[in-house]
Amino acid sequence: MIASTNLIEIDAIDHKPREIRPRHLSIAFESLGCRLNHSESASLEGGFDPTEFRVVGAGQGADIVVVNTCFVTTQAESKCRGLIRRILKKSPNTFIVVTGCYAQADVDALQKLGGIDLIVGTEGKMALPELLREAFEQEVSFIQGLPQKCPLPIVFHSSRISREDFTIPALPVRETLTRPNVKIQDGCDFFCTFCIIPHTRGRSRSRRFDDVLREASAWAARGHLEIVLTGVNLGEYDSDGHDLCDLIEAIEQVDGLKRIRLSSIEPTTIPEKLLDLMASSKKLCAYLHIPMQSGSDRILSDMDRRYTREEYRELAQSAIKKIPNLCLGSDVMVGFPGEDEAAFQETYSLIESLPFSYLHVFPYSRREGTRVTRTDLRAVDPLTIKARSAQLCSLSNERRQAFLSRAVGEKVDVLFENLNDEGIFSGFTENYLRVGINTDNNLSGQIHPVRIEGVKKGFAIGSLMI
Numbered sequence: 001m002i003a004s005t006n007l008i009e010i011d012a013i014d015h016k017p018r019e020i021r022p023r024h025l026s027i028a029f030e031s032l033g034c035r036l037n038h039s040e041s042a043s044l045e046g047g048f049d050p051t052e053f054r055v056v057g058a059g060q061g062a063d064i065v066v067v068n069t070c071f072v073t074t075q076a077e078s079k080c081r082g083l084i085r086r087i088l089k090k091s092p093n094t095f096i097v098v099t100g101c102y103a104q105a106d107v108d109a110l111q112k113l114g115g116i117d118l119i120v121g122t123e124g125k126m127a128l129p130e131l132l133r134e135a136f137e138q139e140v141s142f143i144q145g146l147p148q149k150c151p152l153p154i155v156f157h158s159s160r161i162s163r164e165d166f167t168i169p170a171l172p173v174r175e176t177l178t179r180p181n182v183k184i185q186d187g188c189d190f191f192c193t194f195c196i197i198p199h200t201r202g203r204s205r206s207r208r209f210d211d212v213l214r215e216a217s218a219w220a221a222r223g224h225l226e227i228v229l230t231g232v233n234l235g236e237y238d239s240d241g242h243d244l245c246d247l248i249e250a251i252e253q254v255d256g257l258k259r260i261r262l263s264s265i266e267p268t269t270i271p272e273k274l275l276d277l278m279a280s281s282k283k284l285c286a287y288l289h290i291p292m293q294s295g296s297d298r299i300l301s302d303m304d305r306r307y308t309r310e311e312y313r314e315l316a317q318s319a320i321k322k323i324p325n326l327c328l329g330s331d332v333m334v335g336f337p338g339e340d341e342a343a344f345q346e347t348y349s350l351i352e353s354l355p356f357s358y359l360h361v362f363p364y365s366r367r368e369g370t371r372v373t374r375t376d377l378r379a380v381d382p383l384t385i386k387a388r389s390a391q392l393c394s395l396s397n398e399r400r401q402a403f404l405s406r407a408v409g410e411k412v413d414v415l416f417e418n419l420n421d422e423g424i425f426s427g428f429t430e431n432y433l434r435v436g437i438n439t440d441n442n443l444s445g446q447i448h449p450v451r452i453e454g455v456k457k458g459f460a461i462g463s464l465m466i
Contacts, residue, residue: 025147026054028062030087032080033070035230035263037100039181040125041068047129047170055173063146064095066128069102071200073365077102081113088115095140095147097132099125101200105369107157117150121157122201126168131156161187161202165239167211171218178226178417178427178445179261180219184212184247185231190266192293193304193371194336194364201232206239209247216251225447226259226285226415227251234262235269245273252283258447259415259430261285264331267292267315268306279323286323286431290316291331295350296343299336302377309350316354327357327403327432332392335364335385337377344388351395357403357432359396361389404455407433411465414450416443426459434459 027048031041044066045055056062065087070076080102087094097118098110104122111119117140124131141148168183187202188195219227229248231237237244251260260283267290278284290312294300297309307315320326332347351359363385366373407429414435416427425443426436435450436459450462 024054025052025064025145026056026060026062027064027066028056028058028060029066029068030058030083031068032083033068033072033076033101035181035228036183036186036232037068037070038177039183039230041066042172042180043168043170043183044068044126044128046173047126049129050173052133061091062094064097064132066097066099069098069100071101071105071196071367073362073367075365077106084113084116093146093149095149097128099128101197104157104161104200105196107155111153111155115149116153117147119153119155119157123158123161124156126166129170163187163203163205165206165208167208168215171215178224178415179228179259180224181228181230181263182212182215182219183207183231184229185234185237188233189236190233190306191304191371193302193375194333194367196367196370197232199369204233204236206237209239209242209250212239212247213250213254216254216257220254220256223256223445225257225445226261227257228261228263230263233269234265235274236266244269245271245277248277248281248284252281257283259283259285261287261432262289264289264291266290266306267312270315270319272318275319275322278326286325287327287329288319288323289329289331290319292347292350293331293333294336294339294343295347296339297346299339299343299347302338302372302375303333303336304371309346313350313354320355325431328355329358329360329432330356331360331362333362333364334389334392335380335382337364337372337375337379339364339380348391348395351392356396356399358400359392361392361396363389400458401455404433404460407452407460408454410452412450412452412462413447414462415447416445418444424461435462436460437462437464439464 029041029045031038048055067084069080084096096116098116099120103110103119107119110116118135120128120131135154136147139154140150184207187204188198189204191198216227235244237247248260278286292312293303293305295309300308316328320328412429412435414427414429416425419425424436425439426434428434437450449465451465452460452462454461
């Protein structure tokens with residue numbers, strides 16, 4: 001019997017399927033944060049028995065709403081709480097399930113929030129369909145076939161997170177993305193001093209090689225032309241003796257798949273072989289998002305990043321030299337404790353010296369449990385962080401517009417995604433150039449040649465080549 005007043009260790013739960021009440025319950029997913037969360041939510045949807053559950057879109061008034069949370073920053077944490085409150089304000093009787101990194105990191109805060117019925121930590125996340133069935137069978141009351149709100153949340157949690165390689169048996173039953181995310185790795189062993197992820201997702205582990213190929217083939221069979229390989233520390237992929245390059249080369253053999261894109265990848269995990277593969281491959285996109293975080297050796301050391309300013313510069317220059325038309329992006333953190341004006345200027349000058357196409361700029365967010373919180377490094381004034389962030393965002397906008405402008409007059413192949421409010425159908429080139437055209441046709445999921453004719457704010461404008 002599940003005791004709703006206790007913290008239930010995942011290892012103690014019997015995962016045998018049980019029948020629930022006969023009503024065909026509707027269930028919706030709300031995902032916040034990284035690509036990995038969105039990929040996991042899509043897989044979880046496919047894990048629910050369609051004879052018992054009907055998956056619907058977010059905001060459609062479902063009987064059950066699963067909130068897949070993020071905890072990487074205080075802002076992400078706040079967004080999660082705000083979303084839960086909005087769901088309950090709109091529909092107070094909705095059965096609320098909370099999973100994801102917030103559910104792993106701060107169970108106590110979620111229990112006190114009110115209105116949450118089920119909390120599932122990281123170890124049980126991908127077993128959510130079974131755990132929900134377990135809770136319905138043993139603990140939750142039903143009236144007229146609907147689950148009733150719990151006086152206290154039922155909590156499935158384990159402080160131990162598996163280090164074993166994994167599979168994802170259930171494939172998404174529906175996919176609204178033109179470029180679906182395929183999870184190939186989880187967790188991280190790096191333990192940067194500012195990062196909470198190793199504590200919320202555990203140590204590095206990889207998805208079984210054949211299981212990744214199975215999902216890639218399934219997306220191709222459904223007509224998807226591009227997939228995005230995602231993970232916490234993508235370059236650490238290692239399954240049954242196969243590294244990331246081996247996996248990419250195997251996926252290249254999948255019939256029907258035209259593009260393979262990498263999500264963010266750590267600089268110290270990029271071998272020359274990967275750059276060579278990207279330069280020669282007809283399917284691996286010319287796109288690298290390599291987090292830099294800081295251009296100051298002192299700050300990089302305090303962050304426990306595993307490279308120096310010059311090592312990052314050499315990697316970026318090597319990538320640009322080897323890969324024609326590469327789109328190079330990066331993450332930059334502003335306001336890490338101890339960052340003075342000299343350290344910030346080192347970061348700014350390094351960025352200025354490299355041909356970035358864009359930046360993601362983040363203010364430092366204090367996370368209890370990370371190592372930097374146990375140091376005496378001085379916090380940076382919030383107004384200073386705001387001013388420095390604005391400088392980097394302005395530089396990023398300049399680089400993005402320059403990247404777009406360089407493409408004017410070129411012929412590019414665009415994988416179209418959707419129609420915006422201005423009546424422009426847009427999509428991406430293989431090197432992540434956003435391109436829009438005026439058309440009355442629905443081009444979603446199709447690749448077409450386009451001639452770039454001009455630039456607007458944030459994207460290029462062109463016309464279809466007949």
